[in-house]
Amino acid sequence: METGDIPEPDLIRLAQQGDAAAFEGLYRVHNRRVYSLCLRMVGNTAEAEDLTQEAFLQLFRKISTFRGESAFSTWLHRLAVNVVLMKLRKKSGKETSLEQVTDPDEDSGTPRRDFGTLDVRLSGSLDRVNLQRAVEQLPPGYRAVFVLHDVQGFEHNEIAEIMGCSIGNSKSQLHKARMRLRDLLHETVREKAREERRAAGGPSSED
Amino acid sequence: MSTMDCSQFAEQLDEWLSGERSAAARVHARECHECRGLAEDFLAIAKTARDAWAIEEPEPSPRLWTSLRAQMQEEGLIRDSSRQAAPARARVQPQIQSKPAGWFAGWFPSIVRPAVAGAYLAVLIALSILFVGPSGKQIDDSQWLERTQVSIKPLTAELNSAERSVLSNVSTVNPILSTSLHQNLAIVDKDISECEKSVREQPENELARDFLYQAYEQKADLLAEISDRGVDNQ
Numbered sequence: 001m002e003t004g005d006i007p008e009p010d011l012i013r014l015a016q017q018g019d020a021a022a023f024e025g026l027y028r029v030h031n032r033r034v035y036s037l038c039l040r041m042v043g044n045t046a047e048a049e050d051l052t053q054e055a056f057l058q059l060f061r062k063i064s065t066f067r068g069e070s071a072f073s074t075w076l077h078r079l080a081v082n083v084v085l086m087k088l089r090k091k092s093g094k095e096t097s098l099e100q101v102t103d104p105d106e107d108s109g110t111p112r113r114d115f116g117t118l119d120v121r122l123s124g125s126l127d128r129v130n131l132q133r134a135v136e137q138l139p140p141g142y143r144a145v146f147v148l149h150d151v152q153g154f155e156h157n158e159i160a161e162i163m164g165c166s167i168g169n170s171k172s173q174l175h176k177a178r179m180r181l182r183d184l185l186h187e188t189v190r191e192k193a194r195e196e197r198r199a200a201g202g203p204s205s206e207d
Numbered sequence: 208m209s210t211m212d213c214s215q216f217a218e219q220l221d222e223w224l225s226g227e228r229s230a231a232a233r234v235h236a237r238e239c240h241e242c243r244g245l246a247e248d249f250l251a252i253a254k255t256a257r258d259a260w261a262i263e264e265p266e267p268s269p270r271l272w273t274s275l276r277a278q279m280q281e282e283g284l285i286r287d288s289s290r291q292a293a294p295a296r297a298r299v300q301p302q303i304q305s306k307p308a309g310w311f312a313g314w315f316p317s318i319v320r321p322a323v324a325g326a327y328l329a330v331l332i333a334l335s336i337l338f339v340g341p342s343g344k345q346i347d348d349s350q351w352l353e354r355t356q357v358s359i360k361p362l363t364a365e366l367n368s369a370e371r372s373v374l375s376n377v378s379t380v381n382p383i384l385s386t387s388l389h390q391n392l393a394i395v396d397k398d399i400s401e402c403e404k405s406v407r408e409q410p411e412n413e414l415a416r417d418f419l420y421q422a423y424e425q426k427a428d429l430l431a432e433i434s435d436r437g438v439d440n441q
Binding site: 017018019020023024027031032033035036039040048049052053056057060061121122123124126127128131132146150151171174175178181182185186 | 217220221244245247248249250251252253255256257258259260264265266267268271272274275276278279282284285286
């Protein structure tokens, strides 16, 4: 029997007993999603692999404490998000709370709604490269919520559990993440238009 | 005429994006250029993210599990599989999908095939040459290349012998494992080939040589692992 045929609760139980094949089975089931989360969060394959390894290592160190209060996948994602956020905090060279990994400017006030400058629609002018660049410019907390919801398809109640926040906070952070992404992507579209005009010999400014 | 204002529309935006659109929200979106633009942009962002990333999730390098398992062995998280009870062992026999499992740490006693044990020893010898060799001495590129080739020659002979032996045994015992082994061997052989190329180009580069020896370790590890599983399945 292959590990792929074994129900996850049995794999977890065997892994809790130190069974190497069960560890590998759990890794095989979840490694793509965790790696994908890390990759979208950091945008670098080598770093994403390091973080994936660290997340699984933490998972396997703690697996004996897993009692099934939450879904295994949710628990694993919570560990992975914490590993990534910790790494990003260290990178930024300062200790910050989860709230501070969101954008302090936007958190302190009402989200900007500068619709007047956003006449062009993003639909049709977006590609994955621009989106990845924009995602990497998001504050880490926004980035995590955006990737978990819009890429990995988690619901807000699951994200709240993963991120250790309220459902309302998850919704609010996702909205702000999208708003920020929208601004960044519109700027990219405008910049592209300016470059095209320059290439065509026209005025370089749209203003 | 819309009965909903922009802030009320914003509160229902999540539902809107998931396709649950109330009549009032529809009227507001039709009449409010800004909110309509916001909703369309959010939909475009979500669609691009989903199309680009969610449908095809990338797979991490096969080396990741190897490295993770080695770390777990070092920390004593993995129980020695040879001591597992027979029923549990029979239940959990993962098919190797894309990687060799386990590095050197802790598996010398588990090698039961003489050829693989020989390859393992050869790797150790080669590593010894690497680490105790005259890395501090000033020697030229050709000497480095010669030294590396000399250390590799017995190693590759051992590995080739082990490969033939393991392939022969596994193909008769477990065709699925055999297919998996061929796939994994192709990966590690490609890795070895790339590392050899790097060493030929930069024979004095210690890191390049180190990678080459690691690639050989990986192959020895793969053969040992498959050999072990072949024995279990007999």
